[in-house]
Amino acid sequence: MRHLRASLIVLIGFVAGFVALALPTTPASAQGNSQANWPTRPVRFIIPLGPGSGVDITARLVADKLSAKWGQPVVVENRPGGDAIIAITAVISAADDHVLLFAPASTFTAHPLLHEKLPYKPDDLVPIARVTNTLIALGVPTELGVTSVKELAAKIKAAPGKLNYASVTGANDLLFAAFLKTEKLDMAKVPYKDPVTAINDLAEGRIQAFVGAYAIMRPRVLQGKVKVIALTNAQHAAALNDIPTAAEAGFKSLELDGLVGVLGPKAVAPAVREKIAADIRAIVDDPDINAKLAATGQVVNPGSPAEFAAALKDQSEKVADIGKILGIKAAQ
Secondary structure (H helix, E strand, O other), X not given: OHHHXXXXXXXXXXXXXXXXXXXXXXXXXXXXXXHHHOOOOOEEEEEOOOOOOHHHHHHHHHHHHHHHHHOOOEEEEEOOOHHHHHHHHHHHHHOOOOEEEEEEHHHOOOHHXXXXXXXXXXXXXXXEEEEEEEOEEEEEEHHHOOOOHHHHHHHHHHOOOOOEEEEOOOHHHHHHHHHHXXXXXXXXXXXXXXXXXXXXXXXXXXXXXXXXXXXXXXXXXXXXXXXXXXXXXXXXXXXXOOOOEOOOOOOHHHOOOEEEEEEEEOOOOHHHHHHHHHHHHHHHOOHHHHHHHHHOOEEEEEEOHHHHHHHHHHHHHHHHHHHHHOOOOOOO
């Protein structure tokens, strides 16, 4: 825990870095030329999760439309594992403005709390575009027989240490751990490399709870294998009107938005960042695309580099608060 406490200090650097990196630093004339010429070859979206995840569904839909708009292929590459560090370092080491990270913020905003040392610095990545808010769900096996967070808490309390929850690392896992501590509940953690495998085990009852994107739970929900008992998002989801937010269910300690966006290496010029954000906004604001994303558990929420940086700052601060709940404090 000592390295976790000390690493909270690094989180301050993440917060400051996200805001600073959203500010343009390139002269207007250079920005204009860069924006006019980009992209000049295929673009790659690196994703830190496996196929079928919420961000994967979103990225592939957006990539298809961007390919037509840009006249260049936009390829989606899945690089799961390593707590998203594999994907992040792939983008940074490429140092190429055509290689970008398309990711949920929850995969990396918790890094300062989870790692004593990281192979990258906060300012190695720049915010480019906010895309959506993924609906983040608390799912349980239908066979568990619970229909609310209150009922789940009661079942955990009745069998301390006997039930399991899935962990794929990241802010969502810290969120659930903080919920368990706040409610004085004892549940065993089972680590997974990717959320799709976790959902499969959830559906079969090998684990009893998982917090993750509704998009990857949806097929199992439709099969009647998984029951979603709450969403962690702050706002009620119109597309899932029958599912309460965690706060509506009486458990605000389970509240955290599923922020998804595009980041890139410092090689991405400010004007190019603005172009990418504007083009993504035009795509996701299209009613047809908007409806497709909503059907898979996404709330369209496009934003500029500065807006994405502000949202990342807000989530980083919330993750820091979660760290406090878990007793992870900055070294004095």
